[in-house]
Amino acid sequence: xxxxxxxxxxxxxxxxxxxxxxxxxxxxxxxxxxxxxxxxxxxxxxxxxxxxxxxxxxxxxxxxxxxxxxxxxxxxxxxxxxxxxxxxxxxxxxxxxxxxxxxxxxxxxxxxxxxxxxxxxxxxxxxxxxxxxxxxxxxxxxxxxxxxxxxxxxxxxxxxxxxxxxxxxxxxxxxxxxxxxxxxxxxxxxxxxxxxxxxxxxxxxxxxxxxxxxxxxxxxxxxx
Amino acid sequence: xxxxxxxxxxxxxxxxxxxxxxxxxxxxxxxxxxxxxxxxxxxxxxxxxxxxxxxxxxxxxxxxxxxxxxxxxxxxxxxxxxxxxxxxxxxxxxxxxxxxxxxxxxxxxxxxxxxxxxxx
Numbered sequence: 001x002x003x004x005x006x007x008x009x010x011x012x013x014x015x016x017x018x019x020x021x022x023x024x025x026x027x028x029x030x031x032x033x034x035x036x037x038x039x040x041x042x043x044x045x046x047x048x049x050x051x052x053x054x055x056x057x058x059x060x061x062x063x064x065x066x067x068x069x070x071x072x073x074x075x076x077x078x079x080x081x082x083x084x085x086x087x088x089x090x091x092x093x094x095x096x097x098x099x100x101x102x103x104x105x106x107x108x109x110x111x112x113x114x115x116x117x118x119x120x121x122x123x124x125x126x127x128x129x130x131x132x133x134x135x136x137x138x139x140x141x142x143x144x145x146x147x148x149x150x151x152x153x154x155x156x157x158x159x160x161x162x163x164x165x166x167x168x169x170x171x172x173x174x175x176x177x178x179x180x181x182x183x184x185x186x187x188x189x190x191x192x193x194x195x196x197x198x199x200x201x202x203x204x205x206x207x208x209x210x211x212x213x214x215x216x217x218x219x220x221x222x223x224x
Numbered sequence: 225x226x227x228x229x230x231x232x233x234x235x236x237x238x239x240x241x242x243x244x245x246x247x248x249x250x251x252x253x254x255x256x257x258x259x260x261x262x263x264x265x266x267x268x269x270x271x272x273x274x275x276x277x278x279x280x281x282x283x284x285x286x287x288x289x290x291x292x293x294x295x296x297x298x299x300x301x302x303x304x305x306x307x308x309x310x311x312x313x314x315x316x317x318x319x320x321x322x323x324x325x326x327x328x329x330x331x332x333x334x335x336x337x338x339x340x341x342x343x344x
Contacts, residue, residue, distance in 0.1 A: 058328045058329070059328060060324050068325060
């Protein structure tokens with residue numbers, strides 16, 4: 001665990017990840033001094049497992065969704081004095097060793113946002129690749145921002161960017177909304193390639209979620 | 225309208241009225257929502273008593289039979305009720321989300337005074 005108090009926090013929203021979150025936190029501790037886990041109303045032992053580590057554990061009494069959990073975590077992180085937040089998933093698909101790369105890129109490139117970009121040829125199903133491409137295309141068309149992987153949950157942003165992003169999506173649309181808002185607010189960003197490990201095909205964004213996200217894209221563009 | 229139809233409709237209207245009153249008394253239905261259902265019971269009652277009104281509505285909506293006009297009105301009413309309730313559910317979901325997040329943050333780690341003040 002880093003001895004110095006850093007200016008960033010890692011926010012990990014978690015829902016029913018008791019089996020995997022321990023390993024994620026064990027690794028993440030090596031790279032961050034402030035880690036905030038938001039247990040989003042899990043029905044398993046996610047919060048208890050997280051409490052075994054030197055991390056701050058917040059718990060939603062009911063399941064609100066990834067977007068809401070991420071927002072709670074960010075509010076807590078910035079409220080505790082962090083200047084940057086790194087958001088990552090709790091299911092072990094993101095490598096905590098990439099955290100310093102996000103921070104370094106954010107600081108060196110002086111951008112508002114650093115977005116992780118997964119390699120579509122590793123572990124992604126064809127339908128997900130297609131969904132991701134459609135999402136990228138629509139966001140580029142409607143919000144003037146092109147990113148290769150708009151639904152990747154591994155990203156870092158500054159406090160200033162967070163205040164401008166101000167997402168409302170409580171669920172899995174949060175990542176797409178962040179990118180759309182980044183486009184609308186003309187926030188600066190870079191993408192960095194990340195490695196992912198897919199451990200469970202039943203978790204994460206389902207096909208139905210993906211269609212809801214596509215509907216949301218139209219909603220943000222035409223109904224707001 | 226046949227007498228049997230009138231009696232059945234009157235009983236239905238009265239049963240709805242009694243159900244609503246008992247739900248309000250048992251505090252299972254808030255008064256702010258009860259007026260819709262009391263109004264529904266009253267409308268059923270009025271239509272049964274004042275059959276000419278139903279004939280007028282039938283002509284107004286262009287239906288051939290009074291029963292068709294009743295079905296159209298009932299379906300429209302149910303659609304409106306569903307939209308109204310969906311709006312209420314959406315508002316309440318948003319309130320629950322905000323309350324849950326605030327509660328989580330209040331129970332959670334101490335926030336810097338300056339930030340907490342600014343959030344207010």
